[in-house]
Amino acid sequence: MPIQSELTPDPLVLFGQRIVQLRKLRGWSQEQLALECGMARSYLGGVERGKRNIALLNICKLADALSVSPAEMLQFSKD
């Protein structure tokens, strides 16, 4: 179910932008990343648009597929 966060800036949107950034660094399409991490492309699309409250195991699967640490996946704020 699509979800909307009450936080500003919305961490789901920031996370989605981070995925797009890491994916494009590798020159991958959404389809290709979805295949690499065993997710449906439509689900991954929702994550990239900040519409999905993705859980930790899927964050770790994406990190594995993108060859970054789980912590690097969340390096999207002003920290």
Place this chain on the structure above:
Amino acid sequence: MPIQSELTPDPLVLFGQRIVQLRKLRGWSQEQLALECGMARSYLGGVERGKRNIALLNICKLADALSVSPAEMLQFSKD
């Protein structure tokens, strides 16, 4: 619903240990952290024991309550 990860080491267990570490650094009980981030203590207990596949918005709420960045919450592996 409790969940078991197929990854080794289990990122849910590593994340739970990280929460306990950050919570104890602040000298907080589980009860106190649960209050600070507006979660049920029993849910937080499950997260700390690695039994819950916590989602991104709750990871960010815990980060806020513990005054660390979301990325620091995931600094639990050999990265």
